[in-house]
Amino acid sequence: MNDSYGDGTRVVHSVSGGPGEPYGAQPVFASAYHLGGDDFYGRVGNPTWRALEQALGSLEGGECVVFPSGMAAIMTLLRSVLSTGDTLAVPSDGYFLTRRVVSEMDVKVIEVPTAGPYPSFEGVRLVLLETPSNPGLDVCDIAALADAAHAAGALLAVDNTTATPLGQRPLELGADIVVASDSKAVSGHSDVLFGHVTVASPELAARVRELRTSNGAIPGPFETWLALRGLATLDLRLARQAENAAAIYELLKGRVDGLRWPGAPEDPAYLVAAQQMRRFNGVLTFELPSVEAVDEFLSRLEVVSAATSFGGLHSTADRRAQFGDPVPEGLVRFSAGCEDTADLVADVSQALGLV
Ligand SMILES: *Cc1c(COP(=O)(O)O)cnc(C)c1O
Numbered sequence: 001m002n003d004s005y006g007d008g009t010r011v012v013h014s015v016s017g018g019p020g021e022p023y024g025a026q027p028v029f030a031s032a033y034h035l036g037g038d039d040f041y042g043r044v045g046n047p048t049w050r051a052l053e054q055a056l057g058s059l060e061g062g063e064c065v066v067f068p069s070g071m072a073a074i075m076t077l078l079r080s081v082l083s084t085g086d087t088l089a090v091p092s093d094g095y096f097l098t099r100r101v102v103s104e105m106d107v108k109v110i111e112v113p114t115a116g117p118y119p120s121f122e123g124v125r126l127v128l129l130e131t132p133s134n135p136g137l138d139v140c141d142i143a144a145l146a147d148a149a150h151a152a153g154a155l156l157a158v159d160n161t162t163a164t165p166l167g168q169r170p171l172e173l174g175a176d177i178v179v180a181s182d183s184k185a186v187s188g189h190s191d192v193l194f195g196h197v198t199v200a201s202p203e204l205a206a207r208v209r210e211l212r213t214s215n216g217a218i219p220g221p222f223e224t225w226l227a228l229r230g231l232a233t234l235d236l237r238l239a240r241q242a243e244n245a246a247a248i249y250e251l252l253k254g255r256v257d258g259l260r261w262p263g264a265p266e267d268p269a270y271l272v273a274a275q276q277m278r279r280f281n282g283v284l285t286f287e288l289p290s291v292e293a294v295d296e297f298l299s300r301l302e303v304v305s306a307a308t309s310f311g312g313l314h315s316t317a318d319r320r321a322q323f324g325d326p327v328p329e330g331l332v333r334f335s336a337g338c339e340d341t342a343d344l345v346a347d348v349s350q351a352l353g354l355v
Contacts, residue, residue, distance in 0.1 A: 007166050007279070008235040014055035015232045024232070025051035027225035044213050048221040052228045053196070056186075059165040060178055062198040063205035065212060066227075068219040070161060070181020073195030074098055076217065077179050078126075080207045081155060082107050086125040089118075093138060094130035094159060095181075096325055114138040115269075118145065121152035129175075130159040132269065134310075135320045135333040137162070137260040137285055139269035142276055146174030164311075166234055168277045171200050185281060185311030187230035188237050194219060194227040237313065237338055241282025244315070244336035247345050249284060255354065258287035258331065282336035283310050285320075291329050294319045300351035303343050310335030315344055 005013075016023050031042040039045045049066050057064035067073040082088060084106045090098055092111035102109050112118055114133040118140075121127055127149045131139045142158060149156040157177035158170035164185045170178050180186070182194035199205050212218060219227075242263060249261045262273035263280030273280070288294045298306040298317060307316040308323065315337035321329045336344065349355050 006235075007238075010059060011055075011166065011235045012232055014058050015051070015228050025225065025228055027221040029221050043216055043218055046218075046221055046224070048224045048228070049219065052224050052231070055228065055231060056165055056196055057198055060160075060169055060171060060198040062171045062178065062200050063202060064196050064198040065205060065208045066219050066224060067195040067197070067212065068217055068223065069193040070095075070179075070183060070195035071097055071101070072217040073179050073181070073197050074159070075101060076208055076211050076215065077157065077177060077197050078102065078105065079215075080204065080211050081126050081157075081177075083125075087123055089121065089124050089127045089154075091128070091130045091133055093136045093326070094128075094133045095161070096323065098128070098130075098159070114140050116140065118148070121149050121154045124149070124152060124154040126155050126157060128157045128159065128179075130162070131168075132162045132262050132273065132283075134162050134283075135285055135325055135327060135331065137262055137267075137269065137283065139262055139273045139276075141272050142168075142170050142173040142175055146176075150174070162281070162283060162310075163277060164234060164238065164281060166238060167279050167281055171198065173276055176200055177204070182227050182231075184309060185238065185241070186234060187227040188234065188312060189226070189230055190307075190309065190312040190314065192223045192226040192230075194223060238279060238281055240338045241311075241336050242280045244339070244341050244344050245280070245282045245284050245334075247341045248334065248336055248348055251345050251349060251354070252286055252352075255352070256286040256288065258285065258328070260285045281311070284334050284336070286332055286334070287328050288330040288332060291319065291321075294330050294332055297332070297351050301347055302351075303339055303347035304334075304337075304351075313338045315339055 028047045033039040053064040087108040089110045115138040146156045155176045161181045178198040261284040262269040304315040317334045
């Protein structure tokens with residue numbers, strides 16, 4: 001697609017068919033096909049997967065392979081790249097399950113905070129970054145770390161879940177691999193789990209695809225279609241979510257501790273974020289003094305609901321330490337949704353007793 005088009009045009013057209021075809025790709029439910037065409041068996045290939053893979057691949061500038069969840073994408077990627085005894089670097093402050101699954105693999109793991117300092121990557125096979133990190137929202141310099149990884153002979157992967165394919169294009173910044181959960185903003189309606197891997201190298205894409213086929217962790221056509229349908233409105237949703245996050249940030253500034261949103265010029269991550277991200281999104285974090293203070297905040301909210309996950313239409317908030325994230329007890333992850341800004345600001349304001 002023409003690269004000069006804006007995000008709205010790109011994302012809408014990434015999921016639409018050609019002349020004579022339905023506007024949107026349709027789910028194809030098939031375990032077996034008449035032989036002679038592109039497909040023969042449902043674990044190996046499906047036209048609905050290919051429609052979403054083309055859409056995400058065109059937005060991210062690489063070859064995409066879809067998975068039934070972010071974790072299935074991450075696990076298959078790790079298995080595709082790592083052998084027994086290899087060394088892997090992962091974020092110490094990133095998605096908690098990634099650290100858990102690598103600790104159970106036969107590999108050596110180095111944990112590094114997203115904000116650094118980073119050790120030498122000598123002897124490392126794969127460096128996995130997560131930027132902005134979930135839930136701390138720290139950011140690291142993808143291009144600089146890709147150079148350092150490549151100089152040491154390592155591959156560099158970026159978990160791009162928080163940023164989304166519109167918010168950041170790691171492959172253009174020098175990363176070899178993008179991995180993401182599309183259960184968040186990409187599908188965007190809190191009704192489907194999904195994930196994908198996008199890579200620059202066709203050989204690695206083939207290996208990831210082969211492992212998906214042999215391991216059988218494949219997405220259902222209906223779920224794939226839900227993700228496609230969600231992707232089409234990603235530009236609109238991100239715009240409202242970022243607008244809402246900016247307003248909540250303004251409301252909370254100076255009134256809570258540990259307020260983080262990489263889109264705010266005051267945020268410690270802003271300089272690097274503004275340089276490498278194409279746009280910001282609706283996820284912010286802040287700290288309240290205690291577990292009780294968070295419980296009270298959540299119970300007083302009316303527009304925002306207490307729920308985990310992020311990036312959906314609905315504004316949600318949750319206390320991350322309850323899920324085992326290594327963060328202060330009172331750290332709240334707030335995902336600004338698509339409600340009206342004034343309603344959201346008023347709700348957060350009353351729930352914190354600011355009015
Ligand atoms: C949610 C999430 C995952 C896991 O994705 P699922 O779709 O829940 O399996 C991985 N990485 C990050 C950064 C996430 O936020």
